[in-house]
Amino acid sequence: MSLREKDLGKGPACTTMKSLSNYLWSDHPDEKKWADCTHCGMCLESCPTYELTGQEQHSPRGRVHLIKSVAEGKLEVNSHFMEPVFACLDCRACTTACPANVDVGGLIEEARGQIRQAMPLKGWKGAVSKVFLQGLFPHQNRLNSLGSFLRFYQKSGMQKVIRKSKLINIMPQHLVEMEAIMPEIQPSVRQKYKNENVIKAKGKTKNEVAFLTGCVMDVMFSDINDSTINVLTRNGNDVSIPQNQTCCGALHVHAGDRDTGRKLAKQNIEAFSGAEKVIVNAAGCGCMLKEYAELFREEEPEWHEKALLFSTKVEDISKYLHDTGFEKPKATINKRVTYHDACHLAHGQGVRNEPRDILLAIPGVEMVHMQNSDRCCGSAGIYNITNPEMAGAVLESKMENVPEDVEMISMGNPGCMLQMAIGVKKYGRNQKVVHTIQLLDWAYQKEDGIEGKDIWQ
Amino acid sequence: MAVKKIKTKDKHIKNLATIVGDASSILYQKVDLLAYECDGFTVYKHSPKAVVFPKNTNEVSALVKYCSDNQLPFLARGAGTGLSGGAIPLNNEVIISLVKMKKLLNVDLENRLAVVQPGYVNLKLTNSISDKGYYYAPDPSSQSCCTIGGNVAENAGGAHCLKYGVTTNHILGLEVVLPNGDIIELSENGILDVPGYDLLGLLTGSEGTLGIVTKITVRILKSPESKQTVLAYFDRVDDGSQAVSDIISAGIVPAALEMMDKTAIEAVESAAFPVGHPRDIAAVLLIEVDGIAAGIDEQINQILEVCKKRNVREVREAKDEQERASWWANRKTGFGAMGAISPDYLVQDGVIPRSKLPEVLKRIEQISQESGLRIANIFHAGDGNLHPLVLFDARIPGETDKAILAGSACLQACADVGGTITGEHGVGIEKREEMRFVFNDEEIIAQTNIREVFNPKNLLNAGKLFPTPGRCGEIKQVMKEATTVS
Numbered sequence: 002m003s004l005r006e007k008d009l010g011k012g013p014a015c016t017t018m019k020s021l022s023n024y025l026w027s028d029h030p031d032e033k034k035w036a037d038c039t040h041c042g043m044c045l046e047s048c049p050t051y052e053l054t055g056q057e058q059h060s061p062r063g064r065v066h067l068i069k070s071v072a073e074g075k076l077e078v079n080s081h082f083m084e085p086v087f088a089c090l091d092c093r094a095c096t097t098a099c100p101a102n103v104d105v106g107g108l109i110e111e112a113r114g115q116i117r118q119a120m121p122l123k124g125w126k127g128a129v130s131k132v133f134l135q136g137l138f139p140h141q142n143r144l145n146s147l148g149s150f151l152r153f154y155q156k157s158g159m160q161k162v163i164r165k166s167k168l169i170n171i172m173p174q175h176l177v178e179m180e181a182i183m184p185e186i187q188p189s190v191r192q193k194y195k196n197e198n199v200i201k202a203k204g205k206t207k208n209e210v211a212f213l214t215g216c217v218m219d220v221m222f223s224d225i226n227d228s229t230i231n232v233l234t235r236n237g238n239d240v241s242i243p244q245n246q247t248c249c250g251a252l253h254v255h256a257g258d259r260d261t262g263r264k265l266a267k268q269n270i271e272a273f274s275g276a277e278k279v280i281v282n283a284a285g286c287g288c289m290l291k292e293y294a295e296l297f298r299e300e301e302p303e304w305h306e307k308a309l310l311f312s313t314k315v316e317d318i319s320k321y322l323h324d325t326g327f328e329k330p331k332a333t334i335n336k337r338v339t340y341h342d343a344c345h346l347a348h349g350q351g352v353r354n355e356p357r358d359i360l361l362a363i364p365g366v367e368m369v370h371m372q373n374s375d376r377c378c379g380s381a382g383i384y385n386i387t388n389p390e391m392a393g394a395v396l397e398s399k400m401e402n403v404p405e406d407v408e409m410i411s412m413g414n415p416g417c418m419l420q421m422a423i424g425v426k427k428y429g430r431n432q433k434v435v436h437t438i439q440l441l442d443w444a445y446q447k448e449d450g451i452e453g454k455d456i457w458q
Numbered sequence: 459m460a461v462k463k464i465k466t467k468d469k470h471i472k473n474l475a476t477i478v479g480d481a482s483s484i485l486y487q488k489v490d491l492l493a494y495e496c497d498g499f500t501v502y503k504h505s506p507k508a509v510v511f512p513k514n515t516n517e518v519s520a521l522v523k524y525c526s527d528n529q530l531p532f533l534a535r536g537a538g539t540g541l542s543g544g545a546i547p548l549n550n551e552v553i554i555s556l557v558k559m560k561k562l563l564n565v566d567l568e569n570r571l572a573v574v575q576p577g578y579v580n581l582k583l584t585n586s587i588s589d590k591g592y593y594y595a596p597d598p599s600s601q602s603c604c605t606i607g608g609n610v611a612e613n614a615g616g617a618h619c620l621k622y623g624v625t626t627n628h629i630l631g632l633e634v635v636l637p638n639g640d641i642i643e644l645s646e647n648g649i650l651d652v653p654g655y656d657l658l659g660l661l662t663g664s665e666g667t668l669g670i671v672t673k674i675t676v677r678i679l680k681s682p683e684s685k686q687t688v689l690a691y692f693d694r695v696d697d698g699s700q701a702v703s704d705i706i707s708a709g710i711v712p713a714a715l716e717m718m719d720k721t722a723i724e725a726v727e728s729a730a731f732p733v734g735h736p737r738d739i740a741a742v743l744l745i746e747v748d749g750i751a752a753g754i755d756e757q758i759n760q761i762l763e764v765c766k767k768r769n770v771r772e773v774r775e776a777k778d779e780q781e782r783a784s785w786w787a788n789r790k791t792g793f794g795a796m797g798a799i800s801p802d803y804l805v806q807d808g809v810i811p812r813s814k815l816p817e818v819l820k821r822i823e824q825i826s827q828e829s830g831l832r833i834a835n836i837f838h839a840g841d842g843n844l845h846p847l848v849l850f851d852a853r854i855p856g857e858t859d860k861a862i863l864a865g866s867a868c869l870q871a872c873a874d875v876g877g878t879i880t881g882e883h884g885v886g887i888e889k890r891e892e893m894r895f896v897f898n899d900e901e902i903i904a905q906t907n908i909r910e911v912f913n914p915k916n917l918l919n920a921g922k923l924f925p926t927p928g929r930c931g932e933i934k935q936v937m938k939e940a941t942t943v944s
Contacts, residue, residue: 036801040500041794042539045603046579055511055557055577056485056493057538063493070492081489098602101797102730 021074026118028259028299030111035069037101038062044105047098049377049395050088058085061095061105068112078119086112088391090384091255092377093288093348106349107295113257133383134258138216138248139265145192148220152186175389175423182422189219190226191242200230200240207237208325211276213269213290215283216248218415225415228442229282229318235445236327240280246272251289255382259296266293267304270311279311282318282438284414285382288349290315317346318438319413323355330444333365338440339407339432340368341399341421342375343414356413356437363444371410372402380420392420400424409433411440470530471508474552477520478510483558485509494535494553498600499543501804501858502887506547509535511558515633515641515672521554522670523639526917533919534670536577536605540612541793541805542886544665548921554670556607562586563673571630571648573675576607583676592678595622598882599790610671613663615882617714617789618746620840622679624882626662631675634661634668637918641672648675660908665884666919668912682748685713686758687782690743690765690773691736695719698741699815701768702839705745706812708764710757715840716744716789719819721799722834722847729795731787739771743839744789792836793847800832800849802858806865807883808844808872815839821871822846829864831857843881844872870895885923893925 024030044061045051057063064085070076086109093106122130137143154160163169169177191214194200199209210233214226233240250265270293273279281287293308316324338360346352353375360366379385379395399421403410410421410432422434464472464481475484485491486508495503507530512518525532532552535545547553560577565587572583572594580601583594597616598604604614610632615624622628631645644658645651651658661668692698702715718726723735723742735742743765747757758775765773776782796803810818819835822844826833834847846868850861865888869879873895880889893902906924909916 037797039498039794039797039803040496041498041797042537042600042603043791043794045537045539055555055560056490056509058485058490058493060493066493067489076489076492081487085489085493097730100729100731100791100794103797 022072023074023077024072024115025078026115028111028114030068030072030108030115031298032072034104034108035065038065038069038099038103039101040066041100043100044095044098047094049090049092049094049379049398050391052398053391053394059088061099061103064089065103065105065108068108071112071115078115080120083116083120086116088388090344090377090379090381090391090395092344092381094344094375094377097348097375107292110254110257110259110295113255114259115257117257130256130258134253134256135261138252139261141191141247144216144220145189148186148189148223151183151220152188155183155186173389175385175393178423178427179419182419182426184221184224184422186221187223187227189223190214190230191219191244193223194230194242195244198241200234200242202234202237202239205237206239208278209239209241210278210280210321211241211243211273213246213249213273213279213281213286214242215281215286215415218283218286222415222418222436225282225436225439228436228439229280231442231445232318232322232327232438233280236322236325241276243272243276249286249289251285252382254289254296255384259300263296263300263304266296266308269293270304270307273311273314276314278321279315280318280321281315282413282436283416284317284343284346284349284352285416287315287317288345291350317350317352317355317413319346319356319359320350320352322438322441323358327359327362327441328445329362330364330441330448332444332447334363334440334444334447335365336409337367337369337407338409338411339371339404340374340437341371341378341410341412341417343412343417344375344377344381346413347375352413356411359437359441360411363440366440369404369407371404374402376402378417378420378424380414380416382416385420396420396424396427400428400430403430403432407432409435409440411435411437413437470528470552473524474508474510474521477524478512478517483511483513494538494547497535497538497540497543497545499541499546499886499888500802501862502543502546502548504547504550506553507550509553509555511555513558515635518554518556518559518635518670518672519639519641521552522635522637522918525552526638526915529915529917531917531920534576534607534611534666536608536611537579537600537603539600539604540608540886541807541883542612542880542888544612544884544886544919544922545608546887548887551919556605556670556672559672560605565678566648567592567678569648570678570680571675572678573673574606575673576610576671577605578607580604580606580609583678587678588681591681593681594628594676595619595679596625596628599793601790606674606676607671610662610674611664611666612884613882615838615843617716617786617838619882620715620838621711621713621748626659628677629658629662629674630677632658632661632671633673635670635672637669637913637915642669645675663884665886665923667909667923669918682713684751684754685746685748685782686754687744687746687776687785688758688761688765688773689776689785690745691739691771692741692743693739693769693771695741695819696816697768697770698743699819699839701743701765701770702815703812704764704768705761706840708760710747710760712745712761712840713748714744714746715838717835717837717839718742718744718789718792719835721832721849722792722836725795725799725834726788726792729791729798731784731791731795733784733788735788744785789836793845796834796847796849800851802850802852802861803834804848804850804861804865804888805883806844806846806848806868807880807889808846808869808877809881810842810844810872810875810877812839812842814875814877815842818844818871818875818877822868825864825867825871829860829867831861831864833864833868838881841881842877844868866892887922890923890925893923
């Protein structure tokens, strides 16, 4: 009986908080954001990394708790802290699930900013990050050169030789998978329209909009940008493409490089200063543009107000078309289509029904429901490159939810399109991966009798 | 995830890792453990020694045996959404997390039962059988993420328990690992063990102090043919309370009868799932009836009549399933929504006779004024299960203690009118001392004697459920005498 009611020593109620924060740089994680978290756990099941690991440091509330613990001086900013913070997909599903609207994504990005300053990337990871994030995406001319190179790679026969010789296999597996699904590269719309101030609406002008062409989008999917311009002009919009616009900075902010994020944000805010409406067709970019103000909370606060104003002008193409009205196509596209909610569209911008309504407006399109359609596909910016294993597992469960009998998977984000195309190939499926606006444009084209798209055969 | 290597000299951690097979099934680094220092009850925080993730009953048994043989305190944890601190490792426990045991093992529609592993999430069961016209009735507000294993430990309730009963009414069988590692099966094949002691009843709601449940057979029900939900706004809390009593007196047994007061309305309307409740209203009632379609309209009419008699400002039925769902999402996220109006909250869980509702609500209002802390009320009014939510800011020195005292005073108020201190959240750490509001020393000893039988070393989830002798000299004394005698 000696241990029967062992004196357990009641733990003290946590009324004291150390004032010594272990965040040493400015722009640190926002206390107001975690103050809303009551640790209720309603976020758990929404989180793909928690689903896969079952571990709470890989859950939204766990991450918030750790981020807060650093501010309370209970943890250091070190590699142990880095792991769960960087394993987050930043998919924002937890924000949708959270009863108190805790901005977990924002906290994660802020914490990554601290981590990257405390422990800059070294070795090959540092080099890769420098080459791509700083050396490539922010520079239009280099992106154009990359596009030209990829086009040459595909057209010259080099792609065939490299694939055939198995030389391709010297790259890591996930890059091989990405190369395998690389779409046919077309010239970018930025180059195509570089001498035109405004692409006039077909017929009467109802609105004037500015278009963010994006960096990955314009290199890899310039046909979607073409479609976006076609759809906008067809529905009475004059479209301008401000030439000094740049990469939105989402990839940088996700990676913790908030300085570059701010630099790009300022450039875009200036570039679009004359615009009333900024139209985006990439969910990740749209979400970033809408959140620019977060970057200027502490640093360069004189930009905060401008960023807030800018964010009110930003709109996803599907929401814009839906709200301002669009011509219902008359041609029929007889396809069974399922829709995948890009995280940064559904969770990030609350756009869910608008793209579905657009698809339903196309005669012949039969919509098939996808279970867990707003579950991340694992693309998550460059997560599929930085965390290939977790991204692969997330993709696998996504593909299990893609209905067997559909012909197309429609979505509104280029990262998802690449990832889902990898999924289709990897799991031996045969769906075509399309952008919602692309499908609408094809319907218009068919209506106009334009030949050349095998899609409506 | 990549295969990890164990980087520690602690032999226990190495041995525990060997039992669960690999290093990715155990956590022992400070940062990872910090995520386990509390559950949904955040007032007390303690770091565990390690967190292990067994994949089957044999691994659970081996882990328990190892802990028992080596005098290591241990406890079980599911999703960690508990509200009384039942999964907080007060004694640097080894946490046995059951979230990887999350399979639905069997569904037997003919015999209306399902067999699940403890880490299976409550709502997933209903989701996986609803297309066949069945559901699992207990619906705690956290049902979208809490586990059925945790529900068994806490004997969880929910909004619809008014008509259908709490978890214990839906458990048909359990496989349990006892604190020495032995595995026992209670009621096999869904046939209740009628002969002998009701161990199933004893284990359910034992808050993880008697054993670790590793397999659960639950009752599943046919989905009601029809359901309808009514929303009623009252300008006076008294009128709302009276309406609750009147509905029950009229012989109606609603599936759910929920109430929120003004402060709670402020929270849910400021949070993620607002539905447009007027902010100036004193109380909102959410009343749901279900059953055979033919009887529903009549019950609804009766409810509307009762509400009108009690001066309702506005009362209406849900116009469609979407609206009904939005009302429930608004209600069921009510606790978390407190985050939108207060940095911290502490939720209490008293039960009172329905007729005492107005009296107790007045007392709670007084407690709020005396403590200077706001108290929101969300409750299962139909079965008299109150959830006063004490709002506070832990960053202000002394305010946490003030909140704890205010919460305790609310429970005292419940006990004073013949009620009790918990309806569905469990005692855990939070209400240990308050056990004395409803049990005398002999009654508490009778219970700890039972624990002694199952958990003689008191290594499993020690320090929960009963008042600690450290804070209660009298009980310690009495207990010493009791042991000397035995």
